[in-house]
Amino acid sequence: MLDIPLILFFEGLTNGAIYALMALGLVVLYSVTGVINVAIGEFVMISALTVASLRAGAVPGSVYLLVAGLLLWAVYDALRFARERRAGRAAVGLLWPVAAAAVAYLAVLLAARAELPYVAYIAVAVALTTALGPVSYRVIIQPLPRASALVYLIMTIGLHLALTGLGLAFWGPQPYTLPPFTSGRVRLGPVILDHQDLWLLALSALLLAGLWWFFGRTLHGKALRAAAVNKLGARLSGISVVRAGSAAFTLSVFLAAVAGVLITPITKMAYDFGFLIGLKGFVGAIIGGLANPAVAVVGALFVGVAEQFSAFYVSSAYKDVLVFLLIIPVLLVRSLQHVDFEEHVE
């Protein structure tokens, strides 16, 4: 009798693990930088479709995006150093993003031409996508160091539009699929899990545990947390807000990139699929109040499970509707708690 709920639960858990990676990245990013990155799901799409291009022996469009972003980085740095009249720094500042762009381009070109094992393509795609994180931060957020959360939000909407459109230009409208890391099935009582489901659950759990350790035990992790709690205080203790922001962006994009290669063998991926995954991560993050990473992760898992149950018991057409409706009671509970007036000041 419990077979169906159990099956649904495990299916939900696999999706939920992906949403959890997104939610965790969003919470970390928001706490450290005040940025709500609506474009987070696009990085899921980019990493997955980059693997698809590489496997087909084609140069993925995403590398041009990275090169363009790095060149823009060089221009922004050059302009800044010119304004500060530091010619020496300007030369170095120009040099390294250009060099990085050249290295990245050549590496991806070689990877596309050579016959490499699947895992190498995955590594290249995740690295390439992750590199877009600090680039996005440098080019989009850093030029406006003290903008409001509202302005950042609108900027990431711009990023979402640009990346979605570029995804369409690079890969076209059709969905792609990727092979599972290893093929085969495992039977757990009534539940049959593909190897890919296990890979997904295991690697997500590993990542979450790793981050737990990183934020709780290492100096860099603690520095990031300090920057999240108090920007001024962190700066006074020698933590660079810019570097913390860049690191948070990199981390959240890395999690999205990993999510992309984990989920695509199960669900397929097209230029506009990533966005919805990102938004469901947001529902998890909102359950955690955009502040509590542990609750956000649990919330995201819950979103995944609730999605499967509502698809089966209510209607698969309405499953997204029901998932997004989840945030209404969550917000209701939050707003019924008494908050001091001061706390809603930005």
Added chain:
Amino acid sequence: MSRAPSAPSGAGRAPAGAVGTWLRRGLFLAFLAVIVALPYLAGAFGLRLANLIGMYSLVALGLVLLTGYAGLASLGQAAFVGTGAYTAAVLASRFGVNPWLTLVAGVVASVVVAWLIGLVTLRLKGHFLALATLAWGLVITGVLRNWIPVTGGNTGFGSATGNRIPPLTFLGDPIRGDREYYVLVWGAVLLTLWLVTNLMRSRLGRAIKSLRTGSVAAASFGVDVQRVKMITFLAAAALAALSGGLHAYRELFIVPNLASLNASIDYLIMAVIGGLTSVWGALAGTSVFVLLKEQLQQVLPGILGRTGNYEIVAFGFILVLVLQYARRGLVPMVDALLPRQPERPVREDAPPLPPRERVQASGPLLELEGVTRSFGGLTAVNRLSFQVGQGEVVGLIGPNGAGKTTAFNLITGVLWPDAGRVRFAGRDIARLHPHQVARLGLARTFQHLNLSPSLSLLENVALGAYSRTSSGLWSGLMGLGRAEEERVRAEALRQLRRVGLGDDPFARADSLPLGKLRLLEVARALMADPVLLLLDEPAAGLRRHEKEDLKVLVRRLQGEGVTVLLVEHDMDVVMDLADRIVVMNHGELLAAGTPAEVRRDPAVIEAYLGREVA
């Protein structure tokens, strides 16, 4: 910021040189001329675009109100457009309701939905509204796509799918062509422009504008922040729904994409490009967006050799670049390039605002009894009790971190105590909201300034009279509160002069040095004609002669019957002014008495100077 010095006698009068005014009037007339002439000049395609621009403008105007003025973002305006359109279309088509009535029904439906969303999000931080409206947009689109028996699903709703939407009629004749529809659409746009412009010049408009830089100041002068936020949000939803209804009757065919997230983002782009802080920005941004999109859709597929909505890439970059390099948007930028427009002069002959009724309490005016408040493990204020008698000046002093500002926040309702009572004129106010406390006649200044830097001194001060004035939403929209506004402006100028800032009332607040900004805070508090005035370190950053002026001012206020509670580190100021002094240390009451008594108190000396080492 250098400004031409002006004689005190000329203060409040507008400077000569009205080129800016005439230029702007000319532009306005040119705009009206274009609107009137367009139906005779433009072809079918041009009129179609003009109608589109008009309908989008309504939504963008709502965003200007909501995002530009009140600082709240919505990522779901298209959801309200869709709600308005589908409610109208389904009611008219399925139930034979009069099309004009269905327009109203569409607006009502959207407003109800917005009210529910507002109820669960407006008490939270601003971005929760953005995320909730985003989610709501996805919900609505999902329902419109899948509830096929009612909405027709993805194929759309209209005669092509067997659901005939009857056209709007005027005196029995259907309004069909773009030329006739133009009158309807632009009539609605002009009316909305008029209403919104009136509103932003009213008392309520001032409250809306004050929200953008944080809501504590507004609340502390009697603005019911939740209510004002809600009004703004509902107005934006209503405009979006009206736009949706108009859309439904123009096309007589609607699709779920009308409500999609992409459409919501489009509206945001329009408002950002044009300038979120200007009603004209909504029109300009919409025009630029519609025309640019039209061009891009023709050009881009040719360049890329494929069809698809590639224009979103361009709009994505435009959004980011506008925010990075021209954050204020098109219209405010052009406005800054034109010669400055002289400010409307203050009518000093306007009758003064009625004075606040003085409460006659039998006991002390303010009484704290065992007030305690902790943050996590830290007890900031611990069983604090003291009284302030009517007409007294009481100094509240203590070392840094003693809990003085927390005590202020507990008195004014910004924070609520965990335990204890706060009585004002015998009434328990411990669990009132800041705006309710303000309406009783408490006014305050902030240690960490809480002013709107981009607004003029006069506008900043005028907010202080909010709790003394009464004109509401309706009179704001209709422009009926003008007489009261003149009285407020005249009063604001008087209060600015009273603190010595009357020379240039139209200067922006951020052009003043810190010390003068403190005086600006004092002037705003005086605007409230307070019964009890709470001053939080008013002398910090003031020069010697300014401090002397402040002392004279406080003494004069006391002579007028105002009770003052003063937090101050400057002992010279406190000892001079205060009838009695209350000393706090570590959140607790350390001593209380006359300045002379407190100065001799060994416990006080120890707290300030440390224990003598034997």
